[in-house]
Amino acid sequence: MEIVALQVLNSLFYAAVLFLIAAGLSLIFGVMGIVNMAHGMFYALGAYVTAWSVGVAGSALPPAALFIFLLLGAMAVALVGLVIEPTLIRPFYRRPEEYQLLVTFGLLLVLEDVIRLIWGGTPITASGLVDSLGLVRIGGLPYPIYNMLMIGVGVIAAAAIWAFVYRTKFGVLLRATAQDRRMAAALGIDIGRIYILAFGLGCFMAGLAGAIVVPTQAAVLGMGVEVLVISFVVVVIGGLGSLEGALVGALIVSALRTITIQFWEEIELAALYLIAAIVLLIRPTGLFGRKA
Amino acid sequence: MSRRGLGGVAAVLALLLVFPFFAGTYQTQLLMYGLTLAIAALGFNLLLGYTGLLSFGHSAFLGTGAYTVALMMRYLGVSSLELFILGGVVCSAALAALLGVVCVRHTRIFFAILTLALSQVLWTLAYKFFWITGGTDGLRVPFSQLTLLGGLVSFPGADAFAKFITYYYYYVLVVFCACTALMWLIVHSPFGKTLQAIRDNETRARFLGVRIWRYRWLAFVVSGIFTGLAGILWVPLNGLVTPDVLYWPQSGKIVFFAVLGGFRNFAGPIVGAVIFNYLEVYAVAVTQYWQITLGLVLIALVTFLPAGIVGSAVRLGGRLKKKGSEQFP
Numbered sequence: 001m002e003i004v005a006l007q008v009l010n011s012l013f014y015a016a017v018l019f020l021i022a023a024g025l026s027l028i029f030g031v032m033g034i035v036n037m038a039h040g041m042f043y044a045l046g047a048y049v050t051a052w053s054v055g056v057a058g059s060a061l062p063p064a065a066l067f068i069f070l071l072l073g074a075m076a077v078a079l080v081g082l083v084i085e086p087t088l089i090r091p092f093y094r095r096p097e098e099y100q101l102l103v104t105f106g107l108l109l110v111l112e113d114v115i116r117l118i119w120g121g122t123p124i125t126a127s128g129l130v131d132s133l134g135l136v137r138i139g140g141l142p143y144p145i146y147n148m149l150m151i152g153v154g155v156i157a158a159a160a161i162w163a164f165v166y167r168t169k170f171g172v173l174l175r176a177t178a179q180d181r182r183m184a185a186a187l188g189i190d191i192g193r194i195y196i197l198a199f200g201l202g203c204f205m206a207g208l209a210g211a212i213v214v215p216t217q218a219a220v221l222g223m224g225v226e227v228l229v230i231s232f233v234v235v236v237i238g239g240l241g242s243l244e245g246a247l248v249g250a251l252i253v254s255a256l257r258t259i260t261i262q263f264w265e266e267i268e269l270a271a272l273y274l275i276a277a278i279v280l281l282i283r284p285t286g287l288f289g290r291k292a
Numbered sequence: 293m294s295r296r297g298l299g300g301v302a303a304v305l306a307l308l309l310v311f312p313f314f315a316g317t318y319q320t321q322l323l324m325y326g327l328t329l330a331i332a333a334l335g336f337n338l339l340l341g342y343t344g345l346l347s348f349g350h351s352a353f354l355g356t357g358a359y360t361v362a363l364m365m366r367y368l369g370v371s372s373l374e375l376f377i378l379g380g381v382v383c384s385a386a387l388a389a390l391l392g393v394v395c396v397r398h399t400r401i402f403f404a405i406l407t408l409a410l411s412q413v414l415w416t417l418a419y420k421f422f423w424i425t426g427g428t429d430g431l432r433v434p435f436s437q438l439t440l441l442g443g444l445v446s447f448p449g450a451d452a453f454a455k456f457i458t459y460y461y462y463y464v465l466v467v468f469c470a471c472t473a474l475m476w477l478i479v480h481s482p483f484g485k486t487l488q489a490i491r492d493n494e495t496r497a498r499f500l501g502v503r504i505w506r507y508r509w510l511a512f513v514v515s516g517i518f519t520g521l522a523g524i525l526w527v528p529l530n531g532l533v534t535p536d537v538l539y540w541p542q543s544g545k546i547v548f549f550a551v552l553g554g555f556r557n558f559a560g561p562i563v564g565a566v567i568f569n570y571l572e573v574y575a576v577a578v579t580q581y582w583q584i585t586l587g588l589v590l591i592a593l594v595t596f597l598p599a600g601i602v603g604s605a606v607r608l609g610g611r612l613k614k615k616g617s618e619q620f621p
Contacts, residue, residue: 106591
């Protein structure tokens with residue numbers, strides 16, 4: 001019974017991370033119509049910046065203060081996004097999709113090597129953050145408090161994004177732009193500002209996901225490439241461009257992943273991709289997708 | 293084809309035929325990599341350039357061709373390249389037929405994501421079922437165990453490698469020429485014209501009574517077979533197949549070939565694949581940060597040269613011609 005409780009927690013932790021990545025991907029697609037192949041690299045960048053800054057400041061600061069670096073890592077990634085959108089992505093809004101995919105694929109290649117250039121090939125860890133919070137006993141089994149805290153962060157983030165998109169004036173402008181770009185522009189909305197902020201927000205979420213994950217594993221090369229395909233699976237199941245879809249998709253994917261790892265480890269990823277294909281066959285727009 | 297076009301093709305062919313005589317073993321080997329990848333690019337471009345479908349999962353076919361060879365060699369003890377080609381083509385055709393049923397129902401971004409996701413199923417299988425596929429260590433396909441032309445040519449002895457490169461070069465060249473000719477016929481056949489009609493206006497094509505899905509599916513299968521064949525020829529050259537060949541950045545590279553050369557031009561992807569191969573090899577040799585080089589080239593390309601190398605050259609040639617004729621009306 002305890003093992004089930006632990007697996008549910010593991011699954012929720014993974015779902016929180018996946019949601020942050022997939023929601024950013026979905027937000028960028030929903031507003032700008034661009035599928036960002038480099039999105040996984042922003043997640044990796046968040047992980048690297050956080051692990052590196054925790055490593056640099058780790059000895060000087062008390063462990064509790066180190067949590068600020070999770071936020072700083074995410075904000076650093078958002079800054080990178082704010083630079084990249086107007087310089088690199090903006091010229092491609094009017095171009096065919098294959099060029100949009102390719103420019104972000106080029107960005108992925110560049111960012112991966114930039115990470116290698118700055119931090120080298122050896123993984124960096126920030127496990128001190130997990131250790132500083134200690135363990136809690138569930139039944140008789142130990143479980144890191146850090147993971148439980150981060151599930152909470154995931155819930156708060158989901159609520160905050162929901163409130164931001166559906167309850168603020170900026171959210172209204174965002175949704176208006178997503179629905180009809182030309183009409184929104186004609187009504188005097190500054191589309192350029194909406195785009196740059198949406199892209200920055202998407203990057204912030206991916207960076208936060210990376211920052212949350214890195215204390216439990218390590219920042220390694222290839223993590224961005226790997227996570228991208230899984231977040232595609234999430235948005236395909238949930239529906240590209242839908243925040244609710246990203247949430248439900250993240251929960252489904254992480255539950256499925258936990259179950260397959262428990263019972264038949266080899267088919268873990270294959271099962272995910274197959275589920276995505278089946279959903280696309282039955283409901284091409286995903287569970288929550290809008291009709292194209 | 294115009295007379296000038298035919299002359300150009302003959303010149304390139306002659307150059308390819310004599311290439312091993314004045315270039316060393318290494319250069320021949322490099323060009324061979326380029327030619328096998330060019331076959332993959334030809335297949336890929338039947339979808340992107342002629343049908344308007346961007347596949348981000350063509351690594352699946354390249355990998356299926358390569359793994360079929362490796363598995364046949366390891367578990368069935370086959371050594372004949374002709375049998376490998378037979379087995380590999382059957383396997384990639386079967387895979388393409390299966391994936392095609394799912395994928396061609398979608399277009400645009402969903403097609404790209406679906407092909408990507410499905411190709412990654414194969415990657416995880418190759419990666420996780422290590423007791424069959426060797427996992428990340430991969431499977432070796434040593435050229436010394438290979439025979440060509442039904443066992444007539446084999447490669448024993450001390451200077452076997454140079455002999456292999458020379459013989460295999462001409463083998464690859466013949467297959468490459470056959471593939472190029474076949475693809476030329478396909479895209480200029482009524483079938484190819486129908487694909488282009490679907491690409492340009494799906495609704496109109498449907499009103500004309502074209503069964504869109506069936507045509508797209510057929511294009512998908514043909515495309516998969518070509519790319520599978522490229523994987524078959526590539527693996528003895530490489531001597532090893534690892535799951536990397538199935539991983540999705542490999543699909544990105546195939547897209548890269550087409551864009552580099554220009555996917556709206558028949559010869560574009562061929563040129564793109566050969567040039568990309570040189571670009572990658574020399575970038576890797578010069579710096580460990582070769583990805584950044586490729587990434588920047590790709591970004592510059594889609595930003596400033598969207599028609600690709602061949603497309604831009606053709607356009608430039610056309611403009612010069614026009615200027616000339618304006619001077620002497």
